Amino acid sequence: MNEMVQNPPSALGTRATRQRAARDAAATPGADRVRVNDPDRTMANILQVATAEFADKGLAGARIDEIAALTSTSKRMIYYYFGSKEGLYVAVLEDAYRRIRRIESELHLEDLAPEQALRTLVGFTVDYQLANPDFIRLVMNENMHRGEFISRSTTIQELNIPVIHAVRDVYQRGVAAGVFRPDVDPVDLHMSISALCFFNVANRHTFGAIFKRSLDTPAATAQRRESIIEMIVRFLRP
Template identity: 75%
Template sequence: MNEPVQKAGKAAAQIAPAAVKVPARRGRPPKAPVPDQEAEPGRTNDPERTMADILAVATSEFAAKGLAGARIDEIAALTRTSKRMIYYYFESKEGLYIAVLEDAYSRIRRIEAALHLEDLPPEEALRTLVGFTFDYQLANPDFIRLVMNENMHKGEFISRSSTIIALNVPIITAVQQVYERGVAAGVFRPDVDAVDLHMSISALSFFNVANRHTFGAIFKRTLDTPEAVAARRASVVDMVVRFLRA
């Protein structure tokens, strides 16, 4: 397997939600700590840590139960804080849900930026990006579930977030630059749209997680063995590369 792609896969698998810096929502800095007599005794007032804890638990809750099914009471109990503090930081259940979406997109986009695709030859850069996308989505099923849930809402809450829209500009720019370098070098064919290419990469990686159980049940295949995952990964990378080759 290509060494840069291997490194990208390891980065995708090793990222931990607790290590992520919480993005300030709607351009506002985190609020100062508020006294919370309902919180567990002895818990220190650390806004950044508290918000990160809440986001980590809320991510799992919203991914598993959706916006309608998740309960602020349960999130408060699991984070050893209170509804009052959650509302203080995030204003509402919908505000917390949007913050979770922002955090999820922030994480993947930050790692993509660290791939340094500009330092690689075009085809190698493309293979690295596709391999990373496949590995990241495989290692982060909660991200897939959040996206599926938000699609059930027809993108209503993502549309409210200027942060998410801004976060996704760099990946399109990166795809465009890799593609244009490949066209200039004569290795990629012309007339491919960068957003369409990004959609194809995402779709091939997304389906592998979102539809694994139904696809496996229908066609009587076990799709989660290391051998099956490696074979599917190689197929996805090759499909995208062959699609672009001149």
């Protein structure tokens, strides 16, 4: 996590940069053979490109034709794998949540003292969302749909159960140790962590423009990261 702070990624990047990267990934020798013989790799490539497209343009603006062109595949193949444009969109949402939850599970919070576990979880959330602005865009787009498509996915709901269990375990251990106050709902705590980390990326450009602050420098990133961690920790102290 320290390395992330010292060398913060560009918060948003450009659509053209992501598309060039997707083209380079797709334009490999034997791509046609891979498409036929390696469906997992094909689907992963489609999801990677579709993530950038849906993040940039939303569900309504993204085009299957464009995704097919960027992955050197066909609309027919995309529909074969995902059923429809909406099916691909839901698969992108599921993949986005699966990635963050998988990495969270590797933090081994249960091996850390409660306050250190909380600091680790909050710091990870700051770092991950800063490094993955497309995740923020996808969530923002889905909120514009009032959670319609997330609500259709039992996978996403199941993926988010472990993180609540992890937050609850850290919090309850802290209460038992006397380092956290005993009147906080773990889901509310998770919401507060998410809110601070989300705003840090989603509103960085408008906030920076209004208050004439550069929020992308290593120093600003590190300072904001520490502030978010301290706010959450102090909120829980007795």
